[in-house]
Amino acid sequence: MIPFDLTLETKRALLRPLRVDDYAIFLELAKQDADMWYYFSLNLGDEKQLQRWFEMAFADKASNTRRPFTIIDKQTGKIAGSSSLGNISLYDLRAEIGWSWLGKDFRSTGLNKHAKYVMMKYAFEELNFERIEFKTDEENARARKGLENAGGIAEGVLRSHMTMWNNRRRSSIYYSVVKDEWPGLQKTIFSDME
Secondary structure (H helix, E strand, O other): OOOOOOOEEOOOEEEEEOOHHHHHHHHHHHOOOHHHHHHOOOOOOOHHHHHHHHHHHHHHHHOOOEEEEEEEEOOOOEEEEEEEEEEEEOOOOEEEEEEEEEOHHHOOOOHHHHHHHHHHHHHHHHOOOOEEEEEEEOOOHHHHHHHHHOOOEEEEEEEEEEEOOOOOEEEEEEEEEEHHHHHHHHHOOOOOOO
16 A cells, blocks of 8 residues: 555655645646646646646545645745656556646756656655556657656557547557666666655
8 A cells, every 4th residue: 555645755856745725836837838738638727627637636546546746846845746656556566657747947957857756766666566657648749758868668659549628639658667677777867866
């Protein structure tokens, strides 16, 4: 069982459990860049869709399939966005890192890499998982580059995979990191995380 109050951190990022009172700050962050929601299944800059996103996150947490986190930038002390360890399968020893987004001022700062690192570290070293997977919109070049920079290996595209908030059909590309790759990634791309 993954603790409901799980908190993870590196020298740069603090990931603490999502709370209801994060809503107002998330809405403020989400409204800063309307274009970024093109790639997401929900437009979090819309109050009702953000509320739905919160409801789904808490429902998934209650069903033990997801741990949604609020990401705090330790350099500024500010809430920066969110990510989750989800689609958890204890039997299959795998999980997905996703539902990830950062406010405009926190992108391209290294914060996302720290968040992904600490979730992978927990999954591989504490849970003894065999696989971490990621998915993103096939069109989202920025996210794809970020997943590759976090050690993700592209596995394939699921065509017409998801209905987006604007009724666009999204094709999703999957990436993964497997347990045997983790020690090498710690010594190379994640060598400065702790």
